[in-house]
């Protein structure tokens with residue numbers, strides 16, 4: 001059995017401690033940008049599950065500068081524990097979707113903070129032009145830059161259902177371009193999209209296993225108030241897994257996952273005041289404990305079923 005510290009999977013926590021010798025905390029930022037899937041360039045309604053905060057419900061306040069948001073984020077974290085290193089995480093909306101000089105000044109403001117060790121940027125694969133890639137490559141030489149791509153699924157029918165707005169080939173090209181520029185790629189996936197079978201979820205995992213990516217987020221679909229998904233759920237409720245069902249699926253995904261991928265997320269913690277379903281997901285500690293138990297009980301570890 002392979003182990004990463006005490007865990008049966010390659011956690012982000014383990015990676016950071018091994019690489020930087022300490023725990024590094026994420027501060028979620030909202031740069032006040034928008035998204036081509038909302039402003040009419042690709043679509044107007046956005047992805048079906050996306051909240052009006054652009055999937056950045058825990059991010060800072062967009063009217064504040066990056067520096068102010070970082071200061072506030074640090075103060076909250078330092079209140080609880082002694083922390084001195086951070087990941088500046090541009091989370092809300094599409095963080096490579098703005099004029100180049102605006103992006104440069106946002107990123108530079110973050111990396112100039114001496115406590116920021118890593119810049120993590122969430123975006124869409126169709127928003128990575130040559131100029132942006134070369135900007136990212138330049139910043140990556142100052143401090144590590146991670147790019148997080150919202151793929152969610154490899155299946156065209158599910159991608160159409162969630163209104164993702166780009167085909168899989170665009171994702172493939174973005175990964176190749178980023179890797180050519182030596183930029184680590186983290187892929188955001190969503191489990192239990194309406195209508196997806198267990199086999200389909202595992203097909204997304206095995207597709208990613210063959211790619212040159214460095215990290216993955218496994219996120220359970222959340223139904224949040226104010227989203228189009230919430231309207232669909234009210235009129236024709238779709239299947240929402242129980243915690244046990246989700247844990248079992250996570251176990252399968254972890255068992256099949258390439259052991260070189262760092263797992264950045266195993267569950268989601270949607271904002272409690274907006275969360276419609278599944279409500280059990282807000283008990284994050286309980287979910288992670290149940291996962292540990294399931295992995296041990298079934299003798300699963302990351303990559304057990306992966307045959308490179």
Ligand code: SF4
Pocket residue numbers: 035036037038045046047050051054055092093094124150
């Ligand atoms: S690409 Fe991201 S920000 Fe844009 S609509 Fe989809 S989830 Fe929201």
